[in-house]
Ligand SMILES: Nc1ncnc2c1ncn2[C@@H]1O[C@H](COP(=O)(O)OP(=O)(O)O)[C@@H](O)[C@H]1O
């Protein structure tokens with residue numbers, strides 16, 4: 647198994663308060679990892695440290711063996727480590743395919759977007775459109791490729807956001823609470839495509855979810871946080887029976 651991300655003893659303070667208090671874990675290529683824990687336990691702050699939005703006061707973060715702790719967000723994204731909302735939200739007037747193309751890194755997207763209005767395309771443009779079509783196929787969005795984003799359902803928009811992260815070169819995707827609502831159908835729609843992306847394209851996912859039951863059945867491995875610390879990790883059924891995890895959720899909601 648290839649290691650993609652290693653978090654070593656990361657601490658992030660707000661004033662004197664350690665929102666992330668010495669967290670270490672490793673992600674392997676092609677895994678679907680779930681990060682759970684009650685509201686305010688530090689999940690988003692930890693993901694912000696991994697994406698480069700925050701710099702931790704202590705600890706190191708490695709991506710494919712390279713120490714990226716001091717690298718800005720856009721360099722990490724270029725390496726393939728991408729948090730979805732880093733990618734601008736879809737342009738509602740553009741079609742699904744156009745939204746995929748403008749997510750290409752640097753100016754490539756803009757050039758390809760303009761090529762839609764030109765009679766001849768160069769090879770790099772053709773291969774980008776092929777890549778977009780391949781991703782839309784895996785994401786189950788082919789039937790809306792030519793529809794404006796504003797006509798897409800909530801689930802389809804979320805899948806398009808993931809597609810754009812992949813189009814921008816993402817190989818390890820950080821998703822902070824991708825299923826906003828409790829709707830189990832929506833949850834299944836998103837996670838079944840996450841599994842397809844892993845199976846067909848070997849994409850690695852770290853998914854944050856506050857509600858224990860929602861995404862458990864889709865994850866290979868679960869990390870549970872409480873008050874800034876990782877309290878337990880393992881397969882979903884083990885983690886959710888762990889007394890430390892149960893206690894951390896008591897008194898919530
Ligand atoms: N920018 C910030 N400044 C000060 N405190 C923050 C900031 N962001 C988060 N916190 C605090 O850090 C803790 C962890 O927050 P967060 O990472 O958002 O938790 P979670 O995503 O698990 O709900 C909370 O107590 C929160 O109030």
Ligand SMILES: [Mg+2]
Pocket residue numbers: 689690691
């Ligand atoms: Mg959060």
